[in-house]
Amino acid sequence: xxxxxxxxxxxxxxxxxxxxxxxxxxxxxxxxxxxxxxxxxxxxxxxxxxxxxxxxxxxxxxxxxxxxxxxxxxxxxxxxxxxxxxxxxxxxxxxxxxxxxxxxxxxxxxxxxxxxxxxxxxxxxxxxxxxxxxxxxxxxxxxxxxxxxxxxxxxxxxxxxxxxxxxxxxxxxxxxxxxxxxxxx
Numbered sequence: 001x002x003x004x005x006x007x008x009x010x011x012x013x014x015x016x017x018x019x020x021x022x023x024x025x026x027x028x029x030x031x032x033x034x035x036x037x038x039x040x041x042x043x044x045x046x047x048x049x050x051x052x053x054x055x056x057x058x059x060x061x062x063x064x065x066x067x068x069x070x071x072x073x074x075x076x077x078x079x080x081x082x083x084x085x086x087x088x089x090x091x092x093x094x095x096x097x098x099x100x101x102x103x104x105x106x107x108x109x110x111x112x113x114x115x116x117x118x119x120x121x122x123x124x125x126x127x128x129x130x131x132x133x134x135x136x137x138x139x140x141x142x143x144x145x146x147x148x149x150x151x152x153x154x155x156x157x158x159x160x161x162x163x164x165x166x167x168x169x170x171x172x173x174x175x176x177x178x179x180x181x182x183x184x185x
Contacts, residue, residue, distance in 0.1 A: 025068040026078050029085045032061030036089035040096030043150070048159070051096075052150040058089060059143045083123065086139065090115050093146075103160045111167040115142065118170050121177040129184050136173030142166055 035058040042051035069078050091112060098108025118136070125133035149162025 023068065024078075025065040025072075025074050026081050028061050028065035028068060029078070029082045032058050032065065033085040033089050035061060036092045040092040040094070043093065043096035043159075044099045046100065046102070048150045048154040052147050052154075055093070055143060055147055055150065058093075059140070059147075062086065062089075062139070083119075087116060087119060090119070090139070090142075097159070097163055100159070102157060103163055107160070107163055107167065111163055111170065114167060114170040114174055118174045118177065121174065121181060125177070125181050125184075128181065133177055133180060135180065136176045137169040138173070142170070145169075 035054055039051050039054040039058055042048075042054060065078075065082055068074070069082070094108060094112045094115065097103055098105050098112065100108070119139075122133045125131060145162060145166055149159050149165075153159040153162075
């Protein structure tokens with residue numbers, strides 16, 4: 001969803017332009033991954049406002065590493081590392097949600113599974129059709145919703161509803177991507 005907005009308004013380009021330097025984007029990917037650990041921990045400990053700040057920093061690193069890699073034509077090895085760190089980061093953040101005492105852990109674990117499966121289908125599409133599939137409810141959309149629910153939950157607890165919404169939208173994306181790939185084969 002956010003990818004369509006980005007294509008129209010070029011938001012990624014605008015927010016990363018001041019920080020595009022010829023540095024190894026793998027270091028930015030590692031930093032993003034490291035930021036996901038306190039994000040998950042703070043969510044688990046119910047410190048939602050600080051968690052939302054770490055989430056934004058993590059998401060920014062995720063945008064920045066890709067922008068650096070594109071501008072300076074970095075390697076496939078970096079793409080592999082980026083996607084691996086993204087999956088690990090998703091897992092750490094949503095483990096924090098799963099172990100949060102106010103959230104049903106089954107709901108949290110189901111969300112982790114579906115999120116990883118949605119990503120898996122994106123990479124399967126790339127392996128089978130040579131084109132990565134980003135359609136549906138993606139990582140940026142997930143983080144935006146999670147950010148909103150974290151901010152609101154600092155005042156009025158709705159994070160459990162946010163996790164449920166992320167699960168439902170991710171499940172719809174999984175089914176959608178599955179049939180898109182199946183049709184393309």
